[in-house]
Amino acid sequence: MDDPRNNPHIDVIEACIERLKQGSLPPWKVEEELVAGFGIDPPENFRVAALCRRGFLEEVTGEGFHTIELPEKPFKLRWHCPKDNLVWELDARDEYHTCSLCGGRLDPLEGYGPLVSNYVGGQEIYFSYAGRIKVKGDVDATFTNLLVYGTGMGPIGVTRGCHLINRIGGAEVRVADKAQAVRCNGYIFKSRELLEKAWTLIKEQLPQIRPEMEQRLKEFSGRISAVEFKPVEKGGEHILYIDFAAEFENFRGHGDISRAVGFAKGEIEALLRGAGVKYELSVIAQGHDGDLKPSPKNKRGRFASAEIRIPDGEFERLLKVDRGKFLAFVRVDSIGAEDLGCQFYSGMGGEIIPAVYKATQVNPQSPLVSSFQNIYAEEDKGDVVYRVELPNVEVGIASTREGLISPVGREALRIMGVRTAKEFAASLAAQVLAGEFNLALEISREKLYSS
Numbered sequence: 001m002d003d004p005r006n007n008p009h010i011d012v013i014e015a016c017i018e019r020l021k022q023g024s025l026p027p028w029k030v031e032e033e034l035v036a037g038f039g040i041d042p043p044e045n046f047r048v049a050a051l052c053r054r055g056f057l058e059e060v061t062g063e064g065f066h067t068i069e070l071p072e073k074p075f076k077l078r079w080h081c082p083k084d085n086l087v088w089e090l091d092a093r094d095e096y097h098t099c100s101l102c103g104g105r106l107d108p109l110e111g112y113g114p115l116v117s118n119y120v121g122g123q124e125i126y127f128s129y130a131g132r133i134k135v136k137g138d139v140d141a142t143f144t145n146l147l148v149y150g151t152g153m154g155p156i157g158v159t160r161g162c163h164l165i166n167r168i169g170g171a172e173v174r175v176a177d178k179a180q181a182v183r184c185n186g187y188i189f190k191s192r193e194l195l196e197k198a199w200t201l202i203k204e205q206l207p208q209i210r211p212e213m214e215q216r217l218k219e220f221s222g223r224i225s226a227v228e229f230k231p232v233e234k235g236g237e238h239i240l241y242i243d244f245a246a247e248f249e250n251f252r253g254h255g256d257i258s259r260a261v262g263f264a265k266g267e268i269e270a271l272l273r274g275a276g277v278k279y280e281l282s283v284i285a286q287g288h289d290g291d292l293k294p295s296p297k298n299k300r301g302r303f304a305s306a307e308i309r310i311p312d313g314e315f316e317r318l319l320k321v322d323r324g325k326f327l328a329f330v331r332v333d334s335i336g337a338e339d340l341g342c343q344f345y346s347g348m349g350g351e352i353i354p355a356v357y358k359a360t361q362v363n364p365q366s367p368l369v370s371s372f373q374n375i376y377a378e379e380d381k382g383d384v385v386y387r388v389e390l391p392n393v394e395v396g397i398a399s400t401r402e403g404l405i406s407p408v409g410r411e412a413l414r415i416m417g418v419r420t421a422k423e424f425a426a427s428l429a430a431q432v433l434a435g436e437f438n439l440a441l442e443i444s445r446e447k448l449y450s451s
């Protein structure tokens with residue numbers, strides 16, 4: 001069904017694939033070009049355009065599309081609710097032509113539109129192609145970007161950013177070899193003396209507890225990397241927090257560290273009871289270091305950064321932007337986030353990171369986890385260094401007991417060229433850099449949001 005060789009427009013498709021490869025046809029202009037240059041009118045152009053982008057990606061990546069399917073009618077239609085005077089846009093396959101606001105019938109309107117920009121396939125979720133980016137440094141690769149971004153220009157912005165970054169030599173990435181998973185135990189004592197006693201006992205017992213905990217991390221090759229004690233006195237209560245951190249190379253490790261810390265909790269309770277050290281409460285302390293916190297003290301996940309060094313002359317020649325304006329825009333944004341009391345500036349990252357998580361269906365899929373970023377622009381030896389830092393990329397990219405990844409997600413990872421969690425983090429940082437860079441340029445040129 002998806003084989004372009006069976007398509008009556010095979011010659012057109014091949015010509016467009018060639019131009020996509022040369023870079024003379026931007027991927028987001030294929031639909032328009034099919035109408036203007038080849039007379040393939042809407043709605044037929046939408047499916048043919050997706051076939052062109054799919055064929056292009058298959059040629060440059062050497063990977064095939066199998067489970068990311070292309071529907072027969074990949075476009076949207078417009079409908080009108082006379083009662084609410086609202087224009088609805090529905091997937092052409094959507095047969096529920098009822099207004100969900102008033103329950104009335106919708107009237108058809110003229111015109112078609114693309115499902116999402118740079119659409120390449122997907123039945124239930126819409127995949128957008130978002131360019132290819134060259135990275136060097138801790139990871140050397142060229143990644144192909146697939147995003148499930150939804151509506152808007154995001155995928156086009158990332159594609160344009162990638163194109164410019166590649167022209168300047170690619171993104172320099174730094175990525176930690178391992179990611180941390182953390183769980184915390186909390187104990188309440190009636191006095192500082194009891195807390196101190198417990199602390200000493202637990203510390204002495206740790207060399208016996210640790211190997212037992214590591215047994216529970218074996219399946220995913222984890223190891224305990226740090227144990228930190230933190231006493232807090234508040235409202236007459238003496239609380240002892242114990243953070244247990246474990247390192248994993250390719251897995252998230254969240255379930256394993258939870259089981260290991262659950263085991264430690266039982267051992268510590270028996271130890272304290274045996275020594276007559278009375279505690280009022282012993283719990284897994286979710287609030288201290290349970291799920292991810294937007295805190296500079298957060299220990300979870302893996303650090304990844306991506307940067308480009310922009311020589312002075314490129315601002316005018318390639319980027320067509322005033323260097324001072326560009327630097328001032330980045331300054332205004334980071335000071336703005338700081339003034340709001342944010343620990344992290346989360347701009348495009350807040351959209352791009354979840355879009356990669358959705359495309360790859362990895363574990364976890366929650367956008368709250370790992371969507372933090374910081375952004376920097378610094379002057380160095382006459383150049384400008386523009387950088388994004390992702391402090392806590394937390395991801396398992398293998399389909400295991402830890403999290404099932406659908407065939408569509410595994411296919412996306414193959415096409416993207418991502419085989420390890422480290423490569424995932426590198427690709428993520430590079431895409432956030434591309435999206436932010438393009439946005440910063442467009443805003444500095446005063447092109448964006450100006451109708």
Ligand SMILES: [Zn+2]
Binds near residue numbers: 083084099101103
């Ligand atoms: Zn209505």
